[in-house]
Amino acid sequence: xxxxxxxxxxxxxxxxxxxxxxxxxEEYLEGKQPAFDISAxxxxxxxxxxxxxxxxxxxxxxxLRDDDAVTAxxxxxxxxxxxxxxxxxxxxEIFGRETGLGKGKGGxxxxxxxxxxxxxxxxxxxxxxxxxxxxxxxxxRNTDSVAVAYLGEGAIDQGAFLESLNFAAVHDLPxxxxxxxxDWAISMPKDRVTDVENGAQRAGGFDMPGVRxxxxxxxxxxxxxxxxxxxxRDRNGPTLIEVQVHRRMGHFMGDPESYxxxxxxxxxxERDSIARLEADLQSHGVDEETIEELRDDAHERxxxxxxxxxxxxxxxxxAAHEDMFVNPPSGVTDTEPEYDLAGGDD
Amino acid sequence: xxxxxxSKVIERELTMSxxxxxxxxxxxxxxxxxxxxGEDVADYGGIFDSTQGLLDEFGYDRIMDVPIxxxxxxxxxxxxxxxxxxxxxxxxxxxxFGVAMDQIYNQMAKNTYMSGGNVSVPLxxxxxxxxxxNDAAQHSQTLYGTFAHVPGLKVVVPxxxxxxKGLMHNAIRDDDPVMYxxxxxxMGIGWLPAPDxxxxxxxxxxxxxxxxxxxxxxEGDDVTIVTLGLHVHRALEAAESLADxxxxxxxxxxxxxxxxxxxxxxESVEKxxxxxxxxxxxxxxxxxxxxxxxxxxxxxxxxxxxERLAIPDVPIPYSRPLENEVVPDVADIEAAVERTQ
Numbered sequence: 001x002x003x004x005x006x007x008x009x010x011x012x013x014x015x016x017x018x019x020x021x022x023x024x025x026e027e028y029l030e031g032k033q034p035a036f037d038i039s040a041x042x043x044x045x046x047x048x049x050x051x052x053x054x055x056x057x058x059x060x061x062x063x064l065r066d067d068d069a070v071t072a073x074x075x076x077x078x079x080x081x082x083x084x085x086x087x088x089x090x091x092x093e094i095f096g097r098e099t100g101l102g103k104g105k106g107g108x109x110x111x112x113x114x115x116x117x118x119x120x121x122x123x124x125x126x127x128x129x130x131x132x133x134x135x136x137x138x139x140x141r142n143t144d145s146v147a148v149a150y151l152g153e154g155a156i157d158q159g160a161f162l163e164s165l166n167f168a169a170v171h172d173l174p175x176x177x178x179x180x181x182x183d184w185a186i187s188m189p190k191d192r193v194t195d196v197e198n199g200a201q202r203a204g205g206f207d208m209p210g211v212r213x214x215x216x217x218x219x220x221x222x223x224x225x226x227x228x229x230x231x232x233r234d235r236n237g238p239t240l241i242e243v244q245v246h247r248r249m250g251h252f253m254g255d256p257e258s259y260x261x262x263x264x265x266x267x268x269x270e271r272d273s274i275a276r277l278e279a280d281l282q283s284h285g286v287d288e289e290t291i292e293e294l295r296d297d298a299h300e301r302x303x304x305x306x307x308x309x310x311x312x313x314x315x316x317x318x319a320a321h322e323d324m325f326v327n328p329p330s331g332v333t334d335t336e337p338e339y340d341l342a343g344g345d346d
Numbered sequence: 347x348x349x350x351x352x353s354k355v356i357e358r359e360l361t362m363s364x365x366x367x368x369x370x371x372x373x374x375x376x377x378x379x380x381x382x383x384g385e386d387v388a389d390y391g392g393i394f395d396s397t398q399g400l401l402d403e404f405g406y407d408r409i410m411d412v413p414i415x416x417x418x419x420x421x422x423x424x425x426x427x428x429x430x431x432x433x434x435x436x437x438x439x440x441x442x443f444g445v446a447m448d449q450i451y452n453q454m455a456k457n458t459y460m461s462g463g464n465v466s467v468p469l470x471x472x473x474x475x476x477x478x479x480n481d482a483a484q485h486s487q488t489l490y491g492t493f494a495h496v497p498g499l500k501v502v503v504p505x506x507x508x509x510x511k512g513l514m515h516n517a518i519r520d521d522d523p524v525m526y527x528x529x530x531x532x533m534g535i536g537w538l539p540a541p542d543x544x545x546x547x548x549x550x551x552x553x554x555x556x557x558x559x560x561x562x563x564x565e566g567d568d569v570t571i572v573t574l575g576l577h578v579h580r581a582l583e584a585a586e587s588l589a590d591x592x593x594x595x596x597x598x599x600x601x602x603x604x605x606x607x608x609x610x611x612x613e614s615v616e617k618x619x620x621x622x623x624x625x626x627x628x629x630x631x632x633x634x635x636x637x638x639x640x641x642x643x644x645x646x647x648x649x650x651x652x653e654r655l656a657i658p659d660v661p662i663p664y665s666r667p668l669e670n671e672v673v674p675d676v677a678d679i680e681a682a683v684e685r686t687q
Contacts, residue, residue: 093664105668106482158415159418193411317668
């Protein structure tokens with residue numbers, strides 16, 4: 001059973017993530033009015049926001065430690081927040097600043113925080129193999145760390161995902177694959193690209209448990225993840241979980257969503273896992289005042305992170321040429337002993 | 347130079363995406379065996395407008411949205427092409443090539459050769475390329491050299507609407523696999539403003555631009571700037587500015603990398619004596635080195651000075667000042683030209 005303090009922690013993660021995305025949306029659109037120019041404004045490039053996905057992050061990451069690995073997707077912020085990624089440095093990275101997680105080189109789809117073993121990738125399903133690798137390392141070193149790979153429902157037709165399921169299954173790796181099903185792969189509804197009813201069914205072909213959580217209910221996700229992550233920690237192999245989430249903000253900022261029926265957008269806006277969790281908190285005896293306090297603190301933390309980021313310097317252009325290698329070629333020392341290959345005759 | 351002749355009589359101007367789509371629609375009307383497969387190409391019309399409007403005329407059977415399964419649908423395009431159909435398949439970003447590289451490098455490119463010429467693969471693989479809008483390392487590459495390197499693919503890179511249409515007609519009619527690499531910033535998309543230049547007069551009727559015919563986009567006497575894609579326009583802008591300083595730059599738009607029109611490049615260098623190659627791909631083992639080597643092999647004596655501008659062997663960084671640092675801009679081209687004078 002989930003404890004009250006865990007409910008509160010999940011709530012904080014979720015309201016932090018929601019406010020974060022709403023604030024990033026505002027910041028992103030600055031400088032892109034009236035004409036939307038993707039390369040203008042304080043946050044240029046693509047921006048994929050996760051409003052409506054928060055429960056999938058909070059419910060799973062609640063069970064994780066800093067040494068557990070997480071690979072997230074091109075839509076990574078909510079997972080990063082729930083995993084405990086440094087919010088200030090992550091925000092500085094999204095604003096392209098020198099003190100960002102990647103010194104401004106990665107951007108919002110390519111966030112790396114080794115302190116909490118978090119990474120993400122902008123290529124569909126490509127976080128799955130590295131998560132399997134983190135699980136492999138845990139198994140070889142005989143630790144009880146686990147790995148979680150996030151992917152979207154659009155990624156379940158991708159080779160990297162399917163191959164990783166098999167690899168994790170055959171080696172009994174401590175990996176949990178979490179599909180966030182938001183119904184849309186950019187403009188493609190899932191029933192036009194797959195014949196299975198839900199992504200969890202993919203597990204059957206690999207003789208792995210597959211679990212579907214039909215609602216973006218943080219507690220239901222928490223329960224499903226608890227079992228799966230417990231199984232992984234006990235070295236009883238991988239699990240595939242699919243959770244229903246909702247895409248509230250389009251695939252990327254600026255997505256006209258003209259392909260999407262209005263009622264679908266409205267339904268996504270109405271479904272709110274945060275309101276549901278507030279009700280859960282209240283039924284566990286947490287009063288409204290406490291909930292408000294948690295929310296206000298979370299919002300303040302987001303504001304602080306954004307203020308921090310905007311205060312940071314932009315990188316010096318010369319930094320573009322640095323960080324290619326951990327051991328730059330010029331620094332390689334010659335450790336080759338002097339062999340006498342001619343048999344000592346010369 | 348056909349473009350300049352036409353522009354005297356043709357008034358209708360199109361963006362590059364409209365010109366591409368016009369060629370595709372024409373070929374689809376003429377030949378029922380032509381169809382288009384890709385992610386978000388139907389209702390969305392292509393993230394970079396590469397198929398905008400085609401669904402209305404041709405329906406879902408011929409403008410096919412596909413699962414995010416590049417190995418499957420690019421491989422299926424190879425298979426359908428080998429059956430004699432004329433598929434066009436799209437990589438939404440060229441950067442996604444990696445998940446399907448076997449189908450591209452080992453099937454699409456090699457089946458004709460390995461069959462002793464008995465198998466034809468009349469497939470067009472379209473791909474959005476390029477940076478300059480801060481989309482970072484996994485969504486900003488051009489990878490021109492990667493696709494030109496493997497033997498067996500024809501590789502075309504339009505820089506204007508006129509060229510885009512003629513090259514697309516030729517690509518679809520070609521019996522071999524063609525990589526058709528369109529630069530996002532040239533398409534004329536509202537949210538990704540194009541420079542002046544790619545929007546050109548385009549004839550309504552169909553026409554083909556043969557592969558391997560580089561186009562002298564500007565004539566000059568003092569230096570030859572060889573480039574392609576977006577950087578044709580940056581080179582032209584640099585040439586304008588250099589003219590004010592009394593330097594006359596010739597701008598050669600390669601238009602295709604395979605086949606490569608070495609003759610036009612060498613002829614120009616023999617006239618100017620100085621070569622500046624500008625590329626938006628990585629510097630090492632790529633387009634710039636290949637052009638310089640090709641000219642050197644043909645006429646080493648013609649080369650007085652050589653300059654290369656390309657991405658300096660780092661992934662494309664996200665942050666604006668960092669991306670600006672690594673992608674050659676107009677000032678970089680001017681400076682490179684000055685160094686040859």
